[in-house]
Amino acid sequence: MDRSPPAIAAVAAPLLSGWWNDAIWRKTWGDQRVLVVSLIALWAVFPWLFIWLSAQIEMTAFQGLLSFIPKDWQKLSGVPFAEVATPAGRVALAFVDPVVVLAATVFAITRGSDAVSGQVERGTLEMILAQPVTRTAFYVTQALATVAAAGLLCAVLLAGIWSAVALGPWAGEVEPSRFVPAVANVFGLIVCIAGLTTCVSAADSYRSRTIGILCGGYVLSLLAKLVGRFVGRLEWVGWLSIFSAYEPQRLVGPDGSGWGIVARYDGLLLGIGLVAYVIGGLIFVRRDLPAPL
Numbered sequence: 001m002d003r004s005p006p007a008i009a010a011v012a013a014p015l016l017s018g019w020w021n022d023a024i025w026r027k028t029w030g031d032q033r034v035l036v037v038s039l040i041a042l043w044a045v046f047p048w049l050f051i052w053l054s055a056q057i058e059m060t061a062f063q064g065l066l067s068f069i070p071k072d073w074q075k076l077s078g079v080p081f082a083e084v085a086t087p088a089g090r091v092a093l094a095f096v097d098p099v100v101v102l103a104a105t106v107f108a109i110t111r112g113s114d115a116v117s118g119q120v121e122r123g124t125l126e127m128i129l130a131q132p133v134t135r136t137a138f139y140v141t142q143a144l145a146t147v148a149a150a151g152l153l154c155a156v157l158l159a160g161i162w163s164a165v166a167l168g169p170w171a172g173e174v175e176p177s178r179f180v181p182a183v184a185n186v187f188g189l190i191v192c193i194a195g196l197t198t199c200v201s202a203a204d205s206y207r208s209r210t211i212g213i214l215c216g217g218y219v220l221s222l223l224a225k226l227v228g229r230f231v232g233r234l235e236w237v238g239w240l241s242i243f244s245a246y247e248p249q250r251l252v253g254p255d256g257s258g259w260g261i262v263a264r265y266d267g268l269l270l271g272i273g274l275v276a277y278v279i280g281g282l283i284f285v286r287r288d289l290p291a292p293l
Contacts, residue, residue: 095248112197182248188269195273199280
């Protein structure tokens with residue numbers, strides 16, 4: 001049974017003639033179905049749990065707690081503590097919680113690493129390409145399925161945040177639409193990491209090595225952001241990190257300024273992801289594939 005979104009396939013197929021394969025689309029959605037459903041369940045429930053737990057601490061008590069934190073530590077949050085100690089600021093912290101950041105990263109690396117190196121390692125890629133399927137269609141269709149799944153996950157996250165804000169303990173105190181730019185920033189991060197992972201996967205033959213390379217890059221990127229933020233003379237190092245363009249807690253301003261910032265951030269993240277996908281595609285269509293073991 002075809003469990004993939006049929007509407008997307010119906011629209012994309014004629015537009016991407018020669019770059020698209022329905023069977024690969026269905027196979028990719030089947031491969032990622034368990035992961036996507038698990039993250040949908042997690043991100044649907046998490047906003048409600050996070051906001052409910054946050055609301056258990058009175059705002060005045062939370063402000064008092066922040067007053068004991070050295071001002072230099074404000075660099076960690078990216079926004080002044082005075083903004084954090086508001087309902088909107090506390091909801092915004094959900095986007096930098098490990099449940100969101102790590103889940104987004106796990107999804108991107110899992111799907112990107114399976115695109116080529118995972119299937120080479122399992123010995124399935126040679127059998128797939130023995131069918132009337134071009135390498136371009138195989139690669140592009142998988143990339144589109146991953147990006148579509150990222151959009152679906154972010155839509156679920158937005159629905160969870162929106163409903164928890166509109167109906168939860170801070171109902172009426174915060175406008176839910178303020179968090180749309182932050183969700184867009186999550187989408188940009190997923191596409192960026194998925195593109196980078198797929199690029200490495202396209203050049204490799206072992207999924208474990210692809211995952212290791214990206215995990216190492218993830219840690220180095222986090223360290224570069226911290227160095228750039230805390231060491232004034234090395235501020236430029238922070239811009240070597242993709243996480244310098246992931247600041248969802250800065251995107252919830254009431255004046256709509258978040259859209260201007262997210263346009264710059266997502267422009268960078270989506271640009272890196274797209275370039276990485278293109279480079280990976282060029283590598284994949286030209287490389288020699290090893291015989292399955």
